[in-house]
Amino acid sequence: MDGSANEARITAAEFRSDAGTVAWRVTATGPQAVFRAEALAQAASLVEPVVEAADRLGILADIDVRPEGVVVYVPDRDFGGIPAAAIEFAAAVSTAAARLGLEPDPARIQSVGIYVAQHSATDARPFFAAALGYEDLGVGDAVDPLRRGPQLAFNPISGDVPRRGRTHFDVSVPADQARVRVDAALAAGGRLADDSHAPAWWSLASPDNHGVDIAAWSDDVGD
Structure with missing residues (x-):
């Protein structure tokens, strides 16, 4: 994904209407999710699945890994709207997080x-x-x-x-x-x-x- 004008975009409402984005929220800088962790190694275990999904779907994602948890972003780079593939990306990340025992924490999103x-x-x-x-x-x-x-x-x-x-x-x-x-x-x-x-x-x-x-x-x- 290169953030070009030809890329399919969706609104925040369209993103959030999908069942796969239940752990996610859209803020001023784009969609993000927070998953709680008990140690840095547990938080870091989500990095590989995030990278795989991002590469497969053409999403330029940001990952913030801390001992307390991991934050995954789809940053808004041009005010052009959310990439349509972000829905599938969010669902894949949430599925991987659940498999790794990382619980979502939407209250920490900001x-x-x-x-x-x-x-x-x-x-x-x-x-x-x-x-x-x-x-x-x-x-x-x-x-x-x-x-x-x-x-x-x-x-x-x-x-x-x-x-x-x-x-x-x-x-x-x-x-x-x-x-x-x-x-x-x-x-x-x-x-x-x-x-x-x-x-x-x-x-x-x-x-x-x-x-x-x-x-x-x-x-x-x-x-």
């Missing part, structure tokens, strides 16, 4: 981004890309070439004061986990800054007024 709010006359993306070693993604984002760090989004604020940076974190979680995450942040000393967009997202502030948006990423409706 993607974290940083939302750089900038004055309408400013283009901050070149600076951040250079400082972080990132690459441009689409018309307004930047991404770690190896997708290790959080994705950056750059959006202008009309009427804001020049030279004042206003940056916050975007935390994308499955829709059924969003309210849990919001409540936990509030209980930990956070403040609800804006819930006018709920249940799509909640804007929270830390005790010293740093911003975090918790986004309920609904992957069961059409795009």
Whole structure:
């Protein structure tokens, strides 16, 4: 798979409607699944089946192996939609995980981004890309070439004061986990800054007024 425009794509709803994707969720950066493990060797045992399925189906997958578990991603590399073959890939990975005794844990699925709010006359993306070693993604984002760090989004604020940076974190979680995450942040000393967009997202502030948006990423409706 080369991420070309000719590749068949599907929506998040189409991906999630298949029985083989029950352990998976789609967030802002694409489909992913988390499988719990008790040791690094157990988590690593899933790598070979993931590689086999990815090669067979032409999926450019990411694998994050930790002693506590393994995360498998189908990263969104061009905002073009999910590869149609991701359904079969997800089913194959889930089957292999079950065979290896790795239990899915959808509650741990998330993607974290940083939302750089900038004055309408400013283009901050070149600076951040250079400082972080990132690459441009689409018309307004930047991404770690190896997708290790959080994705950056750059959006202008009309009427804001020049030279004042206003940056916050975007935390994308499955829709059924969003309210849990919001409540936990509030209980930990956070403040609800804006819930006018709920249940799509909640804007929270830390005790010293740093911003975090918790986004309920609904992957069961059409795009």
